[in-house]
Amino acid sequence: MTPLSPTDQLFLWLEKRQQPMHVGGLQLFSFPENAPDDYVARLAEQLRQQHQVTAPFNRRLSYRLGQPVWVEDDQLDLEHHFRFEALPTPGRIRELLSFVSAEHSHLMDRERPMWEVHLIEGLKDRQFALYTKVHHSLIDGVSAMRLATRMLSENPHETGMPPIWDMTPRARSGGDDGSLSLWRSVAHLLGSSGKQLGTIPTVAKELLKTINQARKDPAYHSIFHAPRSVLNQKITGSRRFAAQSYCLKRIKAVCEAYGTTVNDVVTAMCASALRTYLMNQDALPAKPLIAFVPVSLRRDDSSEGNQVGVILANLHTDENNAGQRLMKIHQSMEEAKDRYRNMSSEEIVNYTALTLAPAAFHLLTGMAPNWQTFNVVISNVPGPSEPRYWNGARLEGMYPVSIAMDRLALNMTLTSYNGQVEFGLIGCRRTLPSMQRMLDHLEEGLAELETAASL
Amino acid sequence: MTPLSPTDQLFLWLEKRQQPMHVGGLQLFSFPENAPDDYVARLAEQLRQQHQVTAPFNRRLSYRLGQPVWVEDDQLDLEHHFRFEALPTPGRIRELLSFVSAEHSHLMDRERPMWEVHLIEGLKDRQFALYTKVHHSLIDGVSAMRLATRMLSENPHETGMPPIWDMTPRARSGGDDGSLSLWRSVAHLLGSSGKQLGTIPTVAKELLKTINQARKDPAYHSIFHAPRSVLNQKITGSRRFAAQSYCLKRIKAVCEAYGTTVNDVVTAMCASALRTYLMNQDALPAKPLIAFVPVSLRRDDSSEGNQVGVILANLHTDENNAGQRLMKIHQSMEEAKDRYRNMSSEEIVNYTALTLAPAAFHLLTGMAPNWQTFNVVISNVPGPSEPRYWNGARLEGMYPVSIAMDRLALNMTLTSYNGQVEFGLIGCRRTLPSMQRMLDHLEEGLAELETAASL
Numbered sequence: 088m089t090p091l092s093p094t095d096q097l098f099l100w101l102e103k104r105q106q107p108m109h110v111g112g113l114q115l116f117s118f119p120e121n122a123p124d125d126y127v128a129r130l131a132e133q134l135r136q137q138h139q140v141t142a143p144f145n146r147r148l149s150y151r152l153g154q155p156v157w158v159e160d161d162q163l164d165l166e167h168h169f170r171f172e173a174l175p176t177p178g179r180i181r182e183l184l185s186f187v188s189a190e191h192s193h194l195m196d197r198e199r200p201m202w203e204v205h206l207i208e209g210l211k212d213r214q215f216a217l218y219t220k221v222h223h224s225l226i227d228g229v230s231a232m233r234l235a236t237r238m239l240s241e242n243p244h245e246t247g248m249p250p251i252w253d254m255t256p257r258a259r260s261g262g263d264d265g266s267l268s269l270w271r272s273v274a275h276l277l278g279s280s281g282k283q284l285g286t287i288p289t290v291a292k293e294l295l296k297t298i299n300q301a302r303k304d305p306a307y308h309s310i311f312h313a314p315r316s317v318l319n320q321k322i323t324g325s326r327r328f329a330a331q332s333y334c335l336k337r338i339k340a341v342c343e344a345y346g347t348t349v350n351d352v353v354t355a356m357c358a359s360a361l362r363t364y365l366m367n368q369d370a371l372p373a374k375p376l377i378a379f380v381p382v383s384l385r386r387d388d389s390s391e392g393n394q395v396g397v398i399l400a401n402l403h404t405d406e407n408n409a410g411q412r413l414m415k416i417h418q419s420m421e422e423a424k425d426r427y428r429n430m431s432s433e434e435i436v437n438y439t440a441l442t443l444a445p446a447a448f449h450l451l452t453g454m455a456p457n458w459q460t461f462n463v464v465i466s467n468v469p470g471p472s473e474p475r476y477w478n479g480a481r482l483e484g485m486y487p488v489s490i491a492m493d494r495l496a497l498n499m500t501l502t503s504y505n506g507q508v509e510f511g512l513i514g515c516r517r518t519l520p521s522m523q524r525m526l527d528h529l530e531e532g533l534a535e536l537e538t539a540a541s542l
Numbered sequence: 543m544t545p546l547s548p549t550d551q552l553f554l555w556l557e558k559r560q561q562p563m564h565v566g567g568l569q570l571f572s573f574p575e576n577a578p579d580d581y582v583a584r585l586a587e588q589l590r591q592q593h594q595v596t597a598p599f600n601r602r603l604s605y606r607l608g609q610p611v612w613v614e615d616d617q618l619d620l621e622h623h624f625r626f627e628a629l630p631t632p633g634r635i636r637e638l639l640s641f642v643s644a645e646h647s648h649l650m651d652r653e654r655p656m657w658e659v660h661l662i663e664g665l666k667d668r669q670f671a672l673y674t675k676v677h678h679s680l681i682d683g684v685s686a687m688r689l690a691t692r693m694l695s696e697n698p699h700e701t702g703m704p705p706i707w708d709m710t711p712r713a714r715s716g717g718d719d720g721s722l723s724l725w726r727s728v729a730h731l732l733g734s735s736g737k738q739l740g741t742i743p744t745v746a747k748e749l750l751k752t753i754n755q756a757r758k759d760p761a762y763h764s765i766f767h768a769p770r771s772v773l774n775q776k777i778t779g780s781r782r783f784a785a786q787s788y789c790l791k792r793i794k795a796v797c798e799a800y801g802t803t804v805n806d807v808v809t810a811m812c813a814s815a816l817r818t819y820l821m822n823q824d825a826l827p828a829k830p831l832i833a834f835v836p837v838s839l840r841r842d843d844s845s846e847g848n849q850v851g852v853i854l855a856n857l858h859t860d861e862n863n864a865g866q867r868l869m870k871i872h873q874s875m876e877e878a879k880d881r882y883r884n885m886s887s888e889e890i891v892n893y894t895a896l897t898l899a900p901a902a903f904h905l906l907t908g909m910a911p912n913w914q915t916f917n918v919v920i921s922n923v924p925g926p927s928e929p930r931y932w933n934g935a936r937l938e939g940m941y942p943v944s945i946a947m948d949r950l951a952l953n954m955t956l957t958s959y960n961g962q963v964e965f966g967l968i969g970c971r972r973t974l975p976s977m978q979r980m981l982d983h984l985e986e987g988l989a990e991l992e993t994a995a996s997l
Contacts, residue, residue: 104649127631173628173629175664199778199780208630323654324649517617520619
């Protein structure tokens with residue numbers, strides 16, 4: 088019996104019918120060489136026998152004296168958690184994304200350990216997929232991504248590798264640098280780290296006090312300047328998931344041409360995609376959109392734990408020229424990093440928590456925002472740079488599936504893998520109609536930069 | 543803009559994460575003769591073009607002055623409602639039931655019209671399936687079943703038949719004889735028919751008053767005598783759906799041998815299945831289980847609207863001998879029908895509402911029951927007796943998918959079609975482990991009666 092941390096309680100509080108709080112990952116594999124046609128069905132049969140389930144995958148939610156605790160599930164029913172499924176014809180990526188869109192919209196059963204692994208057959212060209220879904224209170228997105236990567240091998244001939252539910256995650260303290268683990272800094276801000284948080288009204292009151300103090304402080308003045316946009320409405324329960332790989336070499340060539348970082352270029356691609364998408368709807372705000380971009384501030388690779396900071400990146404969506412937009416984004420990212428260089432560890436935690444505090448307040452109270460601090464979350468999670476295999480099946484791509492929230496209808500998370508940048512966009516299907524078009528707009532954004540640099 | 547009826551509001555109130563309030567139906571078809579192998583994919587393509595959506599399928603929930611109303615959805619997104627899906631290999635009925643179990647566990651998106659039609663390919667032997675899911679507040683189970691039947695033709699050569707979302711349901715008043723439409727009589731009992739119900743505490747208080755009066759009245763004394771059983775626990779959010787066809791000819795032979803009705807025999811089959819299932823878990827109550835069995839009390843086929851009564855059928859699960867169990871069930875069913883024959887219309891409505899009132903009270907308040915009035919719902923919905931076709935595809939079977947509720951973890955609904963009795967069992971997956979075994983126990987129950995009658 089383990090009490091839930093304050094952050095994990097937040098994820099339960101924030102969850103509602105139209106706002107599930109689980110994260111996911113989609114992995115695309117190709118069949119091993121010489122694999123039989125029924126390879127995926129055989130794999131499903133093997134996985135069904137893997138009844139060994141390690142922590143945290145054996146933990147279900149329970150309540151003791153009104154407080155949420157994790158207890159071991161002594162009736163674990165693997166058939167509920169591991170599901171063998173199929174795509175309809177013609178089995179393209181489009182059908183796969185449609186499958187994930189529907190599955191990611193469904194709340195998880197709170198009476199059971201909150202994870203599901205979907206093995207998916209029926210993809211064209213001897214491919215198959217794994218869609219893994221874990222509640223954010225059980226494991227954070229980055230840890231889940233790392234587990235999913237640790238499940239894999241660099242060796243195409245290695246076999247007997249366990250599924251994710253039979254792997255022990257590394258200690259959590261060492262694995263926190265994802266966008267939403269920032270909720271942990273909100274808990275820290277409330278000074279209740281390690282204790283029970285109490286009730287939503289208490290938390291909301293404390294948040295409001297902190298926000299109002301910060302608004303009077305000129306040092307924090309800059310974080311209350313995002314425009315209102317269609318991205319920042321109440322959401323509904325249906326999701327759209329869109330994912331695509333982009334060539335890292337092309338992105339790196341653009342970096343070199345402009346003297347920026349890879350992160351600057353992918354941020355500029357997102358800016359361009361958002362700009363085009365919103366212009367097509369006649370909904371681009373006059374003021375530039377602001378993105379919430381978590382960044383690792385680790386100065387020393389050997390240090391325990393990660394320093395996580397947040398950059399409120401100005402996306403300069405009001406700038407017409409793609410090259411200039413990239414350079415302005417680069418400059419605003421550099422300034423933000425400079426600011427962090429002059430901050431103490433405690434200042435960093437306070438600043439990042441404050442950045443999230445208004446969103447947390449509006450989410451917890453359901454009130455319409457008085458202050459918009461950012462419009463969209465853009466998160467970049469590092470992935471393996473060399474090819475990976477799972478029992479001989481080559482990983483072709485891996486795409487994060489994150490969380491859309493009230494007033495934050497779109498989340499753009501990306502990762503890198505084997506010479507590719509892998510974008511996973513999750514959004515509210517009603518608030519953002521035909522959101523999948525942003526995949527094309529991302530490509531156009533990259534091409535635009537190539538053209539401007541005569542690449 | 544149409545205000546929700548009091549009953550439809552009840553369905554929204556009763557719904558929670560672990561207790562979705564939608565009903566469904568599963569239809570199994572075989573390919574038309576000479577159909578190409580990609581027949582189902584082509585059908586999906588055609589259905590995707592059917593953008594015409596008629597009432598009530600174009601209605602979404604909204605709130606005006608705090609009261610729920612139906613409004614027309616002016617952004618209807620057919621891709622959300624009509625879904626083309628596939629079963630994994632080997633594509634047996636087992637995979638189909640597993641698919642429906644998972645889908646029926648998911649809450650529907652309340653910001654959209656609450657219906658979904660799943661066209662399912664990947665079944666063996668050139669078959670395919672339709673799983674239709676509709677929220678109980680939008681349409682009742684029997685009306686949905688009728689619509690699904692009206693969608694079909696007796697003519698195997700008829701084509702151009704519209705999908706269910708482009709058919710106008712008959713006026714609702716003429717289509718109410720399903721188990722759960724009995725909630726309507728609870729609303730009647732509260733004397734608020736046609737008006738807004740107010741709040742849950744008000745309704746619960748009124749129900750409690752009525753129940754307490756009834757308990758003192760000797761005329762109603764018999765309805766408070768069901769034993770406690772594992773079927774009457776709190777449920778979790780995951781469902782198990784089990785379905786099978788049984789030969790009507792065999793059932794009719796048993797009827798003749800014992801001089802009972804078809805309904806008596808299917809009720810005895812359920813009794814036998816429950817008895818065996820509970821005995822195997824060492825959980826059979828010493829006192830006999832009581833089933834809530836809605837019956838049509840129509841005396842005149844030409845009359846407008848249906849009289850619906852409820853029989854609290856003693857299942858005599860304490861009786862060891864199958865033949866004697868059937869005869870006792872027959873007798874208790876006859877006595878109940880006799881009682882109705884002497885009742886006025888108003889007495890019938892009051893009696894049926896009272897029967898449901900304790901369950902309604904416990905469901906609305908979440909309190910553990912002080913009075914168990916029945917243990918299980920067994921509902922029999924008439925279906926077509928001749929073969930039916932949908933654009934040339936022959937309907938092989940149709941199975942109702944009903945609702946499991948707190949304290950009513952199992953619902954057994956059956957229908958008849960073309961010489962078959964079609965059972966659909968829906969239950970809480972955790973409360974009733976391996977519930978699908980009841981399908982075998984139903985068959986054993988029938989075989990037992992055949993043996994006893996030397997058939």
